[in-house]
Amino acid sequence: MESTIASMSKEEVLKISLTCGKLLLTSGAETYRVEDTMTRICAERGMHIAAVSTPSWIMVGDENVDGTSMVTRVTRRGTDLTLISEVNNISYHMPRWPHSFAETMAILDELSSRPAPSPLYSMIWSGFAGGFFAGVIGGGIWDFLAAFLGSFLSMAFIALVRPFRPSSFWETTMAGVIICFVTYMAHLFIPEVTMELAIGGGIMPYLPGMAFTNGIRDFMAGDLISGTSRAGEAIFLVGGIAIGIAAFLGIMYL
Amino acid sequence: MNLVLTIVIKTICSFFGTVAFGKIFNCPRNCLFKAGFVGAVGFGVYIVLLSGFGVSSMLSNFAGTVALSVCSEIFARWYKQPVPVFSIPGVIPLVPGLPLYRAMNYTMQNGYSMGMHTFVSAALDATAIAMGILLVSGLAKVYKTSKRLVAQVHFHDRL
Structure with a gap:
């Protein structure tokens, strides 16, 4: 035909x-x-x-x-x-x-024009992602729960401020602060929660694995401008989440 | 025995974590568990080499990424889907999240040299992952081009 x-x-x-x-x-x-x-x-x-x-x-x-x-x-x-x-x-x-x-x-x-998934959907699934990655780096059931709560609440915060169109850098920084705060609170009430493992799992949904992968694949295809800008985006977002964690820890260690 | 159990539990966790990431990235529904399998393959190779055989972190990251990328290239041809459907959720379990936190934690406790040490090793792990993706996607391109060249040669032979 x-x-x-x-x-x-x-x-x-x-x-x-x-x-x-x-x-x-x-x-x-x-x-x-x-x-x-x-x-x-x-x-x-x-x-x-x-x-x-x-x-x-x-x-x-x-x-x-x-x-x-x-x-x-x-x-x-x-x-x-x-x-x-x-x-x-x-x-x-x-x-x-x-x-x-x-x-x-x-x-x-x-x-x-297909509608985007509802905020609750992405909140629940990023919660599960954070929880399971706390298990991947060696956490137990309490770390799973703390990381779930951290990812869930930070995604809820992002869904809340989304209508105001903040930059993605600001969003990830705030997400890092919120995850650290939630995990610290969980650690205070339940001593079984290891802060390191719960935070390491909880920040996984915000790490720019996709920008990183796409950037390298663009480089490989000879697309230098796109590769450089995606790699720059990835470094920028990693910097954002690192600053978020550092800000909370700095306040905690005062 | 304890080591084997830990490795199995971590690999199962990485499978479900990758599936959750597939949900966040809105992976096609019939590819969700295939993407989870790709992620579990990559992380399984990584963790077996790292804690089973005591290979260095960089090399096991590289081997895991190569395994995952080959797996996703094969799946993409098999199920007629674009490669990112499998490779984007699949690479996530290897991304170093814990070292990033550790580096920040050391730095904030004034342990600058330890913080830099952790941060640089995390950056090197990320570079190893990049090398793995680079190698496999470059080879996939060579394979695709060579198939086309072979087809052209046969075409000319028939004329």
Whole structure:
């Protein structure tokens, strides 16, 4: 079966590829995946385009005198692996794509307007993540509970201040302070709680493992700007959580 | 015996921790436990080398990351999913969180040299993880390109 991409106009194909790229970038894909997907979709119509992407903007266009180009800006990035998987699936099916332009845009709009998970959901699961990682570094059941409580309450605080749009650095710093405070309180009331293990597990949801991994994969794909900025983001966030812990310990040791 | 039990418990914990991370990152539902398995493989190799065989922390981090990355590349081709679905939650158990706290704790108690020692060793662990990801994703790229080159050669032969 012939793909419907071949019968669309140049602008429509560019729009579809730009929307796919924007979905990928906002859900936390590596930039080389964004560029690769966009180039692939346009190649389906025989267009040789240049797609340029950094973690905060995408530019797509061709070299012709009367060529079309499009730009988009991405300010808030989250992590949504389901969305990456689905957009990947769409681009995989592009050679036999049965939908028209309007239908494709409707599908992509439906993907992008999917509601974010509720705060309680992320609170509970980051609590479990913190608790289990307290077990990973050798904690017992009390450390599990303290780390669960710390991660849960810090995520609750972040969900509370999210509407005011603070920077992610500030969020992680406050999360570090809250985790230390909760664990210290738990240690005061229940002496079985080891502060070291409970805090080490509790800060795990805030460590930038994803920015780190993506940054290295971007470097490997030859994308130096994105690699450097993601690695910078990772160092920045680690610094944030370290400052948070240090601030609380400094007050505690006064 | 006690050592084996500790290793098994820690690996099981890392499995469920990775699954919880998959939930936070909104991993596709049918890939959740596969991602957990990837995380448990990486952490299992790390902890067996570190406390079972007494290998240095850097080398066991490197070996664990290589195991996890190979596993996620294989799963990605097997289940037709992008690699990050498995590798992003899977690498989390190896990220050094405890040394970071220890370094800050020593520094705040005026033990600057001990704090720096811990911090640098944590940074070296992170570098080892980076080397592991780098190695495997570079090799995966070589494999993909070589398959395409081989296909081209066969195509020309047939002409």
